[in-house]
Amino acid sequence: PPVMGEPLTPQQLAAARMKSAEDMVIAQEFITLGGDYRKAIDIYNAALTLDPDNGALKAALAAAESNRYMSAGRFAQIKKGMTQDQVRAALGVPLARNMKEYPEKKVSAWFYPTNESGDAAGVWFNDKKVAYQVTYDAVKAQSAGN
DSSP, X not given: OOOTTSOXXXXXXXXXXXXXXXXXXXXXXXXXXXXXXXXXXXXXXXHHHHOTTOHHHHHHHHHHHHHSSOOHHHHTTOOTTOBHHHHHHHHXXXXXXXXXXXXXXXXXXXXXXXXXXXXXXXXXXXXXXXXXXEEEEEEOOOOTTO
């Protein structure tokens, strides 16, 4: 096992890099399949404690942190008339809890967090799964004083 304060042996470094590679695949699946950037960031940070000099791991963490919240620029790619598949390809999958169905209105909505406070951008789809409303400031979180 590694000794505190000592550099890793070549075998230990190889094992750490193998584990980091596995962790990066798992973290990316959380993002790709479920839109869960928070979980992916936690995985990357945990992996960096064992493998702090791994450039690929640092880059993956930076990308996840950069994409965790929807920017106005990224969201501007979405236009009315786009299909769910097109929106998913451009923005990724939102967290399951941020996908809402409104069966009485025959619409669904996907919400993408824009900041830590709970604000979110929204895309509403009709019953044909085509975007009919696209709003960057769709959800404004209540301030603590309200």
